[in-house]
Amino acid sequence: MGEFLLVTIQIDMHDQMALKLQDDLSNAIIKNATRGVLIDISTLEMVDSFIGRMVADISSIGKILGAETILVGMQPAVAITLVELGLSLPGVATALNVERGMVLLRRKIDADGTDVSER
Amino acid sequence: MADATMSNVLKKSGKEIHANWARDLASNQTGKGRISATELDQQTAEFIKLLTVASESASASDISTPEFKPIRDFLEGVSRSRVAQGFSSDETAMFIFSLKKPFFAALRTDAGKDADALADQVWRATELLDALGLHTVKSYQKSREEVINRQQREMLELSSPVVKLWEGIIALPMIGTLDSARTQVVMENLLQKVVETGAQIAILDITGVPTVDTLVAQHLLKTVTALRLMGAECIISGVRPQIAQTIVHLGVDLQGVTTKANLADALALALKRTGTSLKQ
Secondary structure, three states, X not given: OOOEEEEEOOOOOOHHHHHHHHHXXXXXXXXXXXXXXXXXXXXXXXXXXXXXHHHHHHHHHHHHOOOEEEEEOOOHHHHHHHHHOOXXXXXXXXXXXXXXXXXXXXXXXXXXXXXXXXX | OOHHHHHHHHHHHHHHHHHHHHHHHHHHXXXXXXXXXXXXXXXXXXXXXXXXXXXXOOOXXXXXXXXXXXXXXXXXXXXXXXHHHOOOHHHHHHHHHOOHHHHHHHHHHHHOXXXXXXXXXXXXXXXXXXXXXXXXXXXXXXXXXXXXXHHHHHHHHHOOOOEEEEOOEEEEEEEOOOOHHHHHHHHHHHHHHHHHHOOOEEEEEEEEOOOOOHHHHHHHHHHHHHHHHHOOXXXXXXXXXXXXXXXXHHOOOOOOOEEOOOHHHHHHHHHHHHOOOOOO
C-alpha cells in the first residue's frame, strides 16, 4: 500500500512463524522504503508471553528501521492476557482498527517522521 | 437381619408414626403460615414411604448407597423449598429429628420387654436419622450458598454499566468496593464495549468507590493499560481529595494516566481530544 505496509496476522502464530514474520517484515521495510507499518492482529485470539513479546519486538524493529509502527485491532481477551502477563508494550502505538490506524499513521508521518507519540 | 425389624415396624405402624410425627411437627412449627398443613402432611407421608422402601435394603445405616438415592433427592428438594420459604437451618433439621420420638415409640411397642433388642434398634434408627438429618442440613446450606452466589453474580452485572456519553466517548461509573473478580468483569465489559462502539476514549468514574488501596489502584492501572493496548485512551475521573491523598501516601505510580476530579472535566477533556467543540 504505497509507503505503508499492512501486516495481517490471521492465524494463531506459532513461535517459528513469528520469528519468520519478524525477519520478512524487517527485510520488506528496507526493500520498499516503507514509512509506516500497520500490524493488524484483529483475528488473533490467543497469545502467550512469547507471541506477546514478539509483537512488541516487531513494533520496535519497525521503529528502529525508520517506519512508524502501529498495532491495530487487538481483541479484549488478548489485551487482558497481555496485561496479566505484565506486557504493557510501552512505547508501542495502538489503534482500534485499521482505519483509525491509517489516520494515526498519516498524522505521524505528516509530522515529518518525528515521534509525536504522546503516550 | 436386624434391619428387618426396622422396616417391619415402619410397614406395620407407618400410619401411626406418620400421624404422631405430623402432629409433633405441627405443634412445634415456629414458622407457622410459611408452610401449609397439607404440604407438611404430604412431605411426611412421602418421607415415611421412602424410608420404608429404603430400610428394606440391606445396608440401612449407610445413606450414601444407591438405595437411599430417592430419599436423598427428596430431602434435597425439601431443603430447597425450606430455603425458599425462609426457614432457618435448625427448623429444617427439626423436620427429620422430630421423627425420632414417634419412631422410637413404635420400636418400643414392637420390641416389648426385650431391652437388648430395643436398645439395638434405637441405636440403628438414631444412626440412620442422624445421617439423614445431617444430609438435610448440608443440602440446606448448599441451597443457601447457591442463593448467595446468584445474588453476587447479579450484583456484578448490575454494578458495571457502560454508558455512551458522546460519539466515540464511553463512560463507566463504578460504584462499590472493587475486588479482583469485579475488576475482571468491569474490564471485560468495558473492552467489549470499546470494540462494539469503536470508542476512542473511555472514562472510568470512581466517584462511587469508597476506598482505593494499592490493589484497587493496580486494578485500575491494568484496565488503563489494556485499553491503551486496544488503541483507546482512558481518563480516570471522580478522584476525591482523600483518595488523592491516599494514592500519594501509598506511593502508587499513576504516571501516564490522565486523572480528573470530576466527570464533567473528564468529558470536557475527552471532547477536546476527539476534536469536538461545544458552544453555549
